[in-house]
Amino acid sequence: MRKYLLLFFVVIGMWSCTGKSAESVHPPLFAEELARTQVQIDGFMEQGFEVPTPKDMAGGYTHEVHKQNWKTLQGAAALYRHTGEERYAEFVRDILLEYAAVYRSWPIHPTDRSYATGKIFWQCLNDANWLVYVSLAYNDIYDWLDEATRKKLNEELFRPMADFLSVENPQFFNRIHNHSTWGNAAVGMIGLVMDDDELVQRALYGIPVDQLPDDLRDDDAGLIKSETGRAGFLAQLDLSFSPDGYFTEGPYYLRYALSPFLLFGRLLADKRPDINVLEYRDGILGKAIYGMLSQAGPQGDFFPLNDSQKGMSVYAPEVVKAVDYGYFYYGKDPELLSIAARQGSVTLDAAGLAVAAAIDADKAQPFRPASVAYTDGPEGTEGGVGVLRADGVDGQTSTLVMKYSAQGMGHGHFDKLAYSFYNETGEVIQDYGAARWVNIDQKGGGRYLEENNSWAKQSVAHNTLVIGGTSHYNGDIRIGEKFHPDRYAFVADDAGLQLISAKANNVYPGRELHRSQWLLADPAFAQPLLIDVFRSKGSVAATHDLPTWYHGQLLQTNFPYVTRNTLVSLGEKHGYQHLWTEASARPDTNVLRINFFNEGVFYTQSSVARPGDEMLFVRLGANDPEFNLRRDQAFIHRRPGVSTTTFVSVLETHGDYDPREEVARDPYGHVTEVSLLVDSEAYTAISFKHENGTTWRLLLANQDATGNANHELTINGTAYRWSGVHHLIKID
């Protein structure tokens, strides 16, 4: 990325200083993209193309060649469109004719490993990827081609391929699923290019149900016909996202799933204005774009919710079109330009040109996503994800993510009411992400590893309560898919005190969980405090474990602990089998203070302790026979044998230390007391104190979060009255 950043500065610098030269017809970012594409495509043209008979799995030779071909076709066609040089159009035509010559003679791909085996690739999904991108290329040269060649390509390549991906594979085409979205887009896009209304209709509305066999099943053996009764692209738009653009699998998968929506959407906007796809469902495509871009930490890495490979980012190549189309079609938001500038890349179309020109005109503004609560589920009724952002000194932003969404289908984790915490250094309190090294063959062929189930999905891998050593929903997706937590409150209108609160009553049978987290920005603290109140109510006594997966180095605690001479795993199942207990403590103090250091910043968590509480210092890596797990660390606040209890903590972010300067500024936390004052059905009240004497009391109504409800609570003889879900009192 640094490379791109520098390039960006150099180009912008040259542009700004020298003025636009007479030859420059494009703004720099666009001109650069064109030049880069030209270098690549000229290289491929020199080398010649190949259309090998399909044979290999992903990663194998024929797979990679066909994958490269779609990129080459797309790039060459775009060059023709922008330069008018016919050699590019001829190159595209020749490759397509070669495909047309062999396509119909190819049998189904010999691997036979998918519920919907493709012809070019091992699965229809990849064939659909191919057709989506090649449709764009075909569109670029369509008018240039002579009638006979068009007819040949339409009839011998594209229509057969579109039929193969739809009517010949309805189990792939007719589901509500991101695979089907690719299929719908592929069929619809080629239909738009060829002006084939039947295909467009099929793409938009699916194959009519009465044309399908009754017992057609998907890859999970579910019946295709019984699902929703709806299919096709418009149904995907209706059912794939929540009304505010959240994607139930999380942003990592959204990044992948969004491509066919955007590409077909763009073509539809051009060729079928009657559908008004950009405004469809109140502009759901724009909402999905913003949803994706906002579900990332300050450094642009997506929140690794559910099965996510960490490091995927708003600066990934796949996200370029989301930013450019978001800008072009949804309001010319100057904040998107700063992302585009750092991406250092634009789409080779009108959107990319507009973005590049706007950046050149110095319109870019920093991208500053606000606090936001996303709903989950097509109706927005299945919980969601809340994101709080608060500013501290030195322009630092702290970001809190709380997850109370639905299960997220097969990629969901058992992590209800879990949170993670970020600042300008990146992750501080982390979510593990997936146990998978995507496309790294050495690790299980790049597929999900066994530890994804045994570890990454389990509750103890997340920053949430684990009760009785058992994962949420007993770690059973069939149970998880029946339920979801519910948002209780979201307050973000006061930058000084923001709240996200959610309840989950079915995570453990007969138990009610209620977590509330605040970001408090107060001048007494350099950076916002993260305040956490986690209530658990049940009738059966059980061990409560609350892990905090922190990055960095443990510096100091205010209680003694004992390290172990022999490490054994903490448990046998639900992820505990992967944890070594490095140290443990039975603290004899009211407040447990843990001070740690990460990436130049100090942190202190102060938690309310009860008699009998334990603190476990664990490290990941037990029962990991192939070194698939990272050696991450957590402290687990354990409270044995309680039926109803509440965990309270305050996390301070403070000070800094740079090994180049060796000066530790503000290395100790300032919170001296934390206590739980009241904890009833109706109200919870906590207090904490700064060492300078200032005390805060934070009061929460547990049963009524409406903004205008009036509340009264008497604490130690003082009656507090307020309206709204919470009330903060600062006593200097």
Next chain:
Amino acid sequence: MRKYLLLFFVVIGMWSCTGKSAESVHPPLFAEELARTQVQIDGFMEQGFEVPTPKDMAGGYTHEVHKQNWKTLQGAAALYRHTGEERYAEFVRDILLEYAAVYRSWPIHPTDRSYATGKIFWQCLNDANWLVYVSLAYNDIYDWLDEATRKKLNEELFRPMADFLSVENPQFFNRIHNHSTWGNAAVGMIGLVMDDDELVQRALYGIPVDQLPDDLRDDDAGLIKSETGRAGFLAQLDLSFSPDGYFTEGPYYLRYALSPFLLFGRLLADKRPDINVLEYRDGILGKAIYGMLSQAGPQGDFFPLNDSQKGMSVYAPEVVKAVDYGYFYYGKDPELLSIAARQGSVTLDAAGLAVAAAIDADKAQPFRPASVAYTDGPEGTEGGVGVLRADGVDGQTSTLVMKYSAQGMGHGHFDKLAYSFYNETGEVIQDYGAARWVNIDQKGGGRYLEENNSWAKQSVAHNTLVIGGTSHYNGDIRIGEKFHPDRYAFVADDAGLQLISAKANNVYPGRELHRSQWLLADPAFAQPLLIDVFRSKGSVAATHDLPTWYHGQLLQTNFPYVTRNTLVSLGEKHGYQHLWTEASARPDTNVLRINFFNEGVFYTQSSVARPGDEMLFVRLGANDPEFNLRRDQAFIHRRPGVSTTTFVSVLETHGDYDPREEVARDPYGHVTEVSLLVDSEAYTAISFKHENGTTWRLLLANQDATGNANHELTINGTAYRWSGVHHLIKID
């Protein structure tokens, strides 16, 4: 640092685009430095100053105030010099008068914790720091002061302080030691300012031995008088560095130790040209500057040899003057300018002005240190440190550091013939550095931790052979200080094949060790290969352990290993007590291949195996009762029960993977065979093979490294003849 980089671009950009404005009298980097200083000093002036009665240890209030005072004085005086504004001179004068009013009334610092307790601070060393910097401030306003004030300050503050730091504390002043260098510089600098020849003479040559008590001892109870018979600044220049500028404690301590040399040196150059200090000992100050800057990885972090806090860097504030003076006094090397530009800071003197002007004139060139072998010891006869640098594709540089230096005094590690390996991602095969969190109070008050002795200094903490589970020199500094390894060969004139080779015959009694490492840059490999041949010759059978402390994630091995269900420490002492054995193997193969991934790059080490060899996968952290150790990892190649043996390995750096793109390029190593063909007293020959069939044979003369010696060796009937220490044959 990013902040500075951006600032740099912005300023350079503004400067380049707008042209120099009429008001600008200074180039941007210098103007910025002045402006930054002015903001700081104006703030301090507004706030007022304080000269508290000394009381606290480092980190405490009075310590920090007096420390800030020297910085404030230096900054304010420099502002007076550059702006001519008298308010700055008055501010300096007033603070100095306040010190003069109380200094003589202060007793020795009440802490009494040092072998040489100071007056302002807890140790004379800090008092000397104060006087060095305040001398510069005093120099700036000396001519502006009236005669009476000068006299008062000279007689009531500076001369008493200089006497205190010298004749009243000869155990501090008269050693050959970096503490004494500070003392010498302080006394000499104030002497130069006050034109006090007696002080200058004392600083340059020390207190005459006949004026010292016979039984005067230093902080290690060594006799001061018996050491070398020499003392003072010129003796320090003669004895602190090797003839090529290596500092026996390593670059981390050199960075600290160099300051008084440079500051007194600069003043001497101005005021006592007769001494010609810049050319003294063939320009030793310049050599030390270059030595320091070259002992860093591609990202600028110093090699953490011996006791070093990692992260200290050529971009540290303390290194600014080394770069500026190196540029100004030693040849105007344009490569130093690129370091200065990234430092984003210059000295507020003629050197800094010259650097800023040269950067502004676009003279900066990338800093590209060459391969180099430093000698150790004042005569250059006590081993040394070798650094090889070789380029691969994409402008990547690989850097190998082999250490065969003397013990390095109290800060030395028992790591003879150890190496570390870097590339553009930073450390790949790492040296642990020190077990210390400098100035982080939570960790043992910021001092060296117990684990520095029990772990960081031990041999197994380094990438070198550990025999019989015992550290080099039995982990005894008294033995270590008697011996040193010797360089055997250093060949860097061929960028394609570079060699560093050293022998150590006293590390283990009766045993000869000989390690040779090559960087081979060959088009068959994207990045240079690191080839390692480590020979051990003895008459007693013992277990040989060769650890490789790698960063990153283990991906795959070509042999099965067994992970442990219970972790216990690998041993009881010499560092082994801190290691958990996570997994182990008894491979049944001729080549042990270990494939790992770090920071976007893949690595494969292929090692020759013998029957009976084991591979241990260890993790640091056992017997670490206060979480002082990082959880670093190594694989240890163990060969039990051998008296004479040789370890051979080839490390490949290959491919890349970015989680934003999810494409693994070139993830597997290409070396398929590695073997030891010949291993005699006279010659060692190895071979290795690329999967494409190309084979390399590498022949080494073990007893004669002279460049013109002729050698002949017959392998499998083929006679090879060559001259020089080594010979490479490539067979396509």
